[in-house]
Structure formats: C-alpha cells, structure tokens
C-alpha cells in the first residue's frame with residue numbers, strides 16, 4: 065500500500081496514479097503529517113485548502 069499526496073490539493077490517494085480529489089497526476093511520496101477532513105462543507109480548513117471531498121490531506125508536501 066502506497067500513500068501518495070497530491071502536489072496541488074494535498075489529498076492523499078492510496079495506490080492511485082491520479083488524485084481522487086482534483087484529478088491531478090502529480091503525486092508524491094514525500095509528504096509529512098496529515099489532517100482528516102470528514103465534512104468539507106462545514107470545515108474552515110477545508111475551505112482554505114480548496115478541499116471538496118472527505119479524506120486524508122497532507123500538511124506538508126515535499
């Protein structure tokens with residue numbers, strides 16, 4: 065199982081070649097820390113990061 069973070073929106077996809085949040089193909093193994101967004105519509109952090117779907121998001125992408 066490989067967890068890859070999207071360079072654009074920081075969404076963490078598991079065993080995937082494209083980001084499941086924004087469709088970007090630039091994913092990286094180098095990321096640090098994460099937040100779990102359960103309800104993007106009610107989350108201020110989600111709005112700031114441009115997050116649309118629930119899931120795990122990296123705090124820092126290398």
Ligand SMILES: [Zn+2]
Nearest residue numbers: 070073083086
């Ligand atoms: Zn993305």
